[in-house]
Amino acid sequence: MKYLNAAIALAACLAIALSLALHYIVGTSSEVADLPLLIVVVSGGGVLVFRLIVGVFRGEFGSDLLAGISIATSIVLGQYMAGALVVLMLSGGSALEDYAMRRASSVLDALARRMPSLAHRRQGLEMVDIPAASVKPGDELVVLPHELCPVDGMVVEGQSSMDESYLTGEPYRMSKTPGAQVISGAINGEAVLIIRATHEARDSRYAKIMGVMEASRQRRPRMRRIADKLGALYTPIAVFIAIGAWWFFGSPERFLAVLVVATPCPLIIAIPTAIIGAISWCAKRGIIIKDPVVLERAPMCTVLITDKTGTLTVGEPSFESIEARGMSEQEVLQLAGSLERYSKHPLAQSVIKAAGDRHIVLGDAGEVNEKPGEGLVGVVRGRRVKITGRRTMHAEATKEFAQAAAGLECVVLVDDQVVAVLRFRDEARPDSFQFVSHLGQAHGFKDVILLSGDRSQEVQYLADQLQIAKLYAGKSPEEKVEIVREETRRAQTLYLGDGINDAPALTAATVGVAFGPRSDITSEAAGAVILEPSLRKVDQLLHISSHLRRVAFQSAVGGMVLSIGGMCLAALGFLTPVWGALLQEAIDLFAVLNALRAASLGDARSNHI
Numbered sequence: 001m002k003y004l005n006a007a008i009a010l011a012a013c014l015a016i017a018l019s020l021a022l023h024y025i026v027g028t029s030s031e032v033a034d035l036p037l038l039i040v041v042v043s044g045g046g047v048l049v050f051r052l053i054v055g056v057f058r059g060e061f062g063s064d065l066l067a068g069i070s071i072a073t074s075i076v077l078g079q080y081m082a083g084a085l086v087v088l089m090l091s092g093g094s095a096l097e098d099y100a101m102r103r104a105s106s107v108l109d110a111l112a113r114r115m116p117s118l119a120h121r122r123q124g125l126e127m128v129d130i131p132a133a134s135v136k137p138g139d140e141l142v143v144l145p146h147e148l149c150p151v152d153g154m155v156v157e158g159q160s161s162m163d164e165s166y167l168t169g170e171p172y173r174m175s176k177t178p179g180a181q182v183i184s185g186a187i188n189g190e191a192v193l194i195i196r197a198t199h200e201a202r203d204s205r206y207a208k209i210m211g212v213m214e215a216s217r218q219r220r221p222r223m224r225r226i227a228d229k230l231g232a233l234y235t236p237i238a239v240f241i242a243i244g245a246w247w248f249f250g251s252p253e254r255f256l257a258v259l260v261v262a263t264p265c266p267l268i269i270a271i272p273t274a275i276i277g278a279i280s281w282c283a284k285r286g287i288i289i290k291d292p293v294v295l296e297r298a299p300m301c302t303v304l305i306t307d308k309t310g311t312l313t314v315g316e317p318s319f320e321s322i323e324a325r326g327m328s329e330q331e332v333l334q335l336a337g338s339l340e341r342y343s344k345h346p347l348a349q350s351v352i353k354a355a356g357d358r359h360i361v362l363g364d365a366g367e368v369n370e371k372p373g374e375g376l377v378g379v380v381r382g383r384r385v386k387i388t389g390r391r392t393m394h395a396e397a398t399k400e401f402a403q404a405a406a407g408l409e410c411v412v413l414v415d416d417q418v419v420a421v422l423r424f425r426d427e428a429r430p431d432s433f434q435f436v437s438h439l440g441q442a443h444g445f446k447d448v449i450l451l452s453g454d455r456s457q458e459v460q461y462l463a464d465q466l467q468i469a470k471l472y473a474g475k476s477p478e479e480k481v482e483i484v485r486e487e488t489r490r491a492q493t494l495y496l497g498d499g500i501n502d503a504p505a506l507t508a509a510t511v512g513v514a515f516g517p518r519s520d521i522t523s524e525a526a527g528a529v530i531l532e533p534s535l536r537k538v539d540q541l542l543h544i545s546s547h548l549r550r551v552a553f554q555s556a557v558g559g560m561v562l563s564i565g566g567m568c569l570a571a572l573g574f575l576t577p578v579w580g581a582l583l584q585e586a587i588d589l590f591a592v593l594n595a596l597r598a599a600s601l602g603d604a605r606s607n608h609i
Contacts, residue, residue: 005095008044012088015040037080045071045087065235073259115206116150116184132201143193149186152204157194163187190344234560238262238567245571257570261563261580270555270591277598278548287541291527298511298545300492304445305484307497308452308459311515312432317347317408317424319354323401324420332420334360336387336412338380342368347410350424386413428465435535436466443542451480453501477501484508551598559591
């Protein structure tokens, strides 16, 4: 039953092709050539009409109902080719809807593929591979370089760094030393770590994200399409005019003529044509539309909920400032940069780049040592240099230096004297402010919400920069999705995010947009994916979705108005069924040609930021 619609559509295609071959190539009689069409209209059309009848008893009235009536009418009129074409359109559209629903389930498949399945348990001096599901709290596990951490735990041996940005929203590779917490799904750095499991795999962070993902998918409502909404209005009007013509004039021929004119091709063909055109326009600009509902619903969204790290910010720590005492900034950066060349710390490259930006020539360092929890130590130009965190030092030693309100920082000591504090920050993208300020006037957004797993100081700093009044900081994926659900209950929401921790929230929002293909999971969870990390592309998506909605409504409503006019002429006897069919073809041509404008949006309209 899962592929029944696709099977009916394929059968209709084969029947049409066979009928044309029999009639024009073999030269058989019309009765023989029409036989394949009659079979597919009666069998495949019968299944579709039965479904529509069941829908009517449930109170569902859409554009498909007229197509069902058209199928029955084609049998009465002996117009089997028309009936087969209607069967093809109706079953083909349903098959595409079935495919879209199956694609939603692939999010869980992507999560399962990335979920750690193997763990290396340490037993004495040996390492034994076991299924991650078999790990028990207290087991000591070996996490090799560049591997996914299989469960939540605590480091007991080794020193490395882990990329947790997909899971926590923190933009930095986090240093891991004995005593540090690790979470499942994080990617280990260059060195081996020995961890002690604190949870079973089923209770770990990654498993919880997957559970939230499943719950989000199950709660996501099936969205009504534009054609269904318009069809709910159009279908009763068409049926009323047809029945009225038969009853008032006593002419079944007028009833049939009205139904022929009423065939809802502007709804069945024009709107998909506009959507395909818009999808093509987006694809050429690096915007992948995975679910056409995004294009239909994005213009209706009034609340934008956005992640911070990697979305509104660059996603990498950059050098912000230096506060020096008793030594020039140039000297400090030369000594610190020379030493950092020998470090794998997440901030090392930022220090080296800061020195390079100031054209400082770096030297060599000797006696380099980086003990867990003590920082980086070495000798540069005969001076003992140490780079460490403020929390590793006595408060008295750094009292002359201002406390950082946000961001990361490190302390530089030369010959055991504190000489400077270096500060770093994940800066906003160059176009972030323009993008946020542009949303209300250009796209009708009433609220912008900053929702992040990062620390409150960092989130507040960015919110102040971008003038975002409403923010949430330090939120887990579970908390994120609950906030998105609550906002979506009040208004239509668009969620913009880029990490695995955003995947559940992407599915909970009215529209989910993945900003950059950072992971298969995020891309699968979203209805649209922005391949290039540029907020200008998000703006383009919003513009093309608004343009599509206008064009789709013009095509559908314009076609409906013309069809209703034709139905009135047919009811009054001015159109026979044959002329009604010709008029309907002209209306269809108008609707489809207008719908093609969805792919003609110029770049000027979409480059406002």
